[in-house]
Amino acid sequence: MGDKTFEVNEANFQKDVLDSKQPVLVDFWAEWCGPCKMIAPFVDQIATEYVGKLRVAKMDADTNQDVLMRYNIMGIPTLILFKDGEPVERITGFQPKEKIAAKLLPHLS
Numbered sequence: 001m002g003d004k005t006f007e008v009n010e011a012n013f014q015k016d017v018l019d020s021k022q023p024v025l026v027d028f029w030a031e032w033c034g035p036c037k038m039i040a041p042f043v044d045q046i047a048t049e050y051v052g053k054l055r056v057a058k059m060d061a062d063t064n065q066d067v068l069m070r071y072n073i074m075g076i077p078t079l080i081l082f083k084d085g086e087p088v089e090r091i092t093g094f095q096p097k098e099k100i101a102a103k104l105l106p107h108l109s
Contacts, residue, residue, distance in 0.1 A: 005058055028073055078092045079100065
């Protein structure tokens with residue numbers, strides 16, 4: 001995990017993601033997932049580049065199945081941007097950093 005990201009789980013999801021004053025990008029990943037490892041550096045870079053505009057959380061898909069079911073996550077990596085407690089953008093599968101950033105920017109005003 002990068003120094004600008006934080007870990008989130010079922011116990012702190014409400015407080016740290018849904019109740020956050022800033023938009024929160026949640027990276028749903030797993031240790032065994034190759035594409036998750038490929039996208040991780042991009043997620044860390046986004047966390048660094050958008051400090052003050054966006055918080056970035058990482059959630060282990062294997063240990064937080066209830067949250068995955070609640071948001072109908074069928075494949076990982078999945079990135080979901082939450083704003084004001086609602087999912088406003090979803091990115092599934094490996095994407096280049098530029099594509100991820102382009103989808104996030106409209107929500108970061």
